[in-house]
Amino acid sequence: MSTIAVTGSASGIGAATAARLAADGHRVIGIDLRNAEIEADLSDPAGRERAVEGVLDRCDGALDGIVPCAGLAALSDRAGGLLASVNYFGTVELLTALRPALAAGTTPSAVVISSNSTTIQPDIPMDLVELCLAGDEAGARARADEVGSFPTYPATKIALARWVRRSAVGDGWIGAGIRLNAIAPGMIETALIEEGRADPMMAPMLAAFPIPVGRGGRAEEMAALIAFLLGPESTFFCGSIVFADGGSDALLRPDDWPAPWQLPNSVRFRGP
């Protein structure tokens, strides 16, 4: 039995993940605003601290896995700054603070929730991505409030994907035996999407959203992927961003990935 912390455990992907992991025999420590073992507001540094202390108290200093699912979607009346704080800083600060406990766990693994909005939503404010990655929460909040929640959402998810890829390969993560990966879900039928359907700005975009599989995803499908990435059959995954989006990204950006690496002429490899 492993001990695994799941944020956003009260709803959607987090709830399905918590249920799947519990059914697989693991001890799950759920964290959410309410209806969770640890009730904490991850938009706020004091809430993050309470969440970290709560997890450390319950896991005896050794954590085997973490899945930070807590997140907010863009809505017309939702401030961008709140998204920056919950989606990016609420995820990265928890991962960073719990990293030593993960290093003390058994075959530890962390699975972050990015999004396919990272590749299919145009005109993402990359300066906001950089403010997140620089750890400047006040600056990121100010810029996110300026641009609004619609472009902020994919900016926070690109920042998460880059943070995962930069961190995963370093001494603190794989060097300490901790696998760090992310999933990039497409449209998954959860409360987050229901909120969007009731929003005048988001509803038309969601209605037009192309999904080759022909339906939105199920939270249980994401939970199965997360369980795989936490488990013993995915031990060669390190810094991967795994898209699971019913084909939306492949439909809209077929030739953009894999992105080839262009070396400068001076160091260009010449085959035999």
Ligand code: NAD
């Ligand atoms: P959801 O709304 O069903 O669940 C999100 C959970 O996060 C809720 O239980 C909510 O209470 C919690 N949460 C929100 N703000 C919080 C805060 N300040 N402190 C603590 N908990 C907080 O949404 P979901 O669809 O399950 O989303 C889970 C994750 O998946 C999010 O990070 C989201 O961005 C990501 N995602 C979702 C989709 C989708 O289509 N549903 C697609 C890509 C990525």
